[in-house]
Amino acid sequence: MKNLSKNIFLNAVVCPTLGWLLRSEQYIEGLSDKSLTLAERFRIEQGIEIENRARQLFPSGVLVEEKQMQLAAERTRALMSDPDTAVIFNGAFLSDGFSTRADVLQREGKGWQLIEIKSSANDKKEFIDDIAYTAMVMRLAGLDVQATSLILISKDYRLGMSNDKLFLEIDHTDEVLVKVAEFESVHTEIDEITRGRNKPEPVLQRECKKCPLFAECLGKGIENHILHIPRLSQSKFDSLKELGIVCIEDIPADFPLTSNQARIRDCVRTRKPFIGKQLRSSLEAVEWPAFYLDFETTMTAIPLYPDIAPYTQLPTQYSIHKYSDVGIFDDHLEYLADPSKDCRRELAENLISNLEQSGSIIIYSSFEKTVVNSLASLCPDLSGKLTALIDRMVDLEAIIRNNYYHMGFQGSTSIKRTLPTLVSEMTYDNLEIGEGSSASAAFACLALGRYDNAAAESVKRNLLVYCEQDTQAMVKLHERLYEFSHLMV
Secondary structure (H helix, E strand, O other): OOOEOHHHHHHHHHOHHHHHHHHHOOOOOOOOOOOOOHHHHHHHHHHHHHHHHHHOOOOOOEEOOOOOHHHHHHHHHHHHHOOOOOEEEEEEEEEOOEEEEEEEEEEEOOEEEEEEEOOOOOOOHHHHHHHHHHHHHHHHOOOOEEEEEEEEEOOOOOOOOOHHHHEEEEEOHHHHHHHHHHHHHHHHHHHHHHHOOOOOOOOOOHHHHHOOOHHHOOOOOOOOEHHHOOOOOHHHHHHHHHOOOOEHHHOOOOOOOOHHHHHHHHHHHHOOOEEOOOHHHHHHOOOOOEEEEEEEEEOOOOOOOOOOOOOOOEEEEEEEEEEEEOOEEEEEEEEEOOOOOOOHHHHHHHHHHHOOOOOOEEEOOOHHHHHHHHHHHHOHHHHHHHHHHHHOEEEHHHHHHHHEEOHHHOOOOOHHHHHHHHOOOOOOOOOOOOOHHHHHHHHHHHHOOOOOHHHHHHHHHHHHHHHHHHHHHHHHHHHHHHHHHOOOO
């Protein structure tokens, strides 16, 4: 049986069943062995670098290097007993089966300040929970936590500044103490539940939708769960629970739903797609030649280039498929930035040239508009031409959202749902880079010089192939919608 760690405790506060599974190591088969994606590895590496840099703010700090918790806790106790030790990194605490590690402990008179390091530029509610759990365990161990704070990334930092400019510290003592009291009131109960021999019965709640175990838990065997309904309010969710309804097809005809929600219910009931009356006219509004456009971007905690703030979203490449009419291919155009420098202006200039002066620019979601707006802000002398591109954009997702629904979408019109449902023959499975977050991480690794020449060239080719697949996906979706629109009488 595991100690009750921060991850287990915080999950158990939301769902005791998940906490029990995590503590007893009763994972769904394959979940714990899931190999990390390139994006996940990069995120971990970035977090480690931020933590190491933050420790430099405390030059006298002593690191607790022991991995085994009992040994680490003993080492931490010894350091805390030494009045000459002012700062401790990665201090470990064990108390009544609870365990935690503290990023930074700074001596404050007879007590300690607890400091959590986060590789984020934004303060978040869940950070309070993180600090509060560690503070609670320290208090259970008989220690005096006098103050708590967060170290976050400063948006004012620029490449080349001193390390101390990378961070800002925010005091959260009052908020943390409130949350500690809340945790202390339930910690014994959570310990008993997660330690118990029998798995607690799961309780359906809206948070289940994001749980990695949902498909093998309360969602098992339910093809069309009510959690697939988009924007389902808490009050409507509670009402459906009270009625004992978990399947969309069982929602009564008189149950109050929005028009979009009712459309989803009706499609599930009839098992037939919805084709809106405006689908054909929406598609016919496209002006030819049309340009299918997709951007890829990267975003890092420590800027890749000078004069850029942390977590600035940098467009790094685009793909354009040019068609003279539905299904009639003209050309494919693409751009990939030089990873050694900030190429946003060059990208903007090439984009303007490649998209010519007329014809619809077909996009999927508002992301491309956001990117072009950011380029217009960066390059005021090009803003007129860039803004003109936005005026020509046609959002294919918006057309689907307003005019077409298939029960296979499961309440979502993201391309991750619509493409496999409508164009099942098109897959990303055989690509070396198969999703956007890994494309972002791959470019960042190129910029950081993590590949030798041969590997770098291979990564660049894979990035181009992936981005091209994205615009080809829009082409195929457009063609399929065109077919559906002509089925209407």
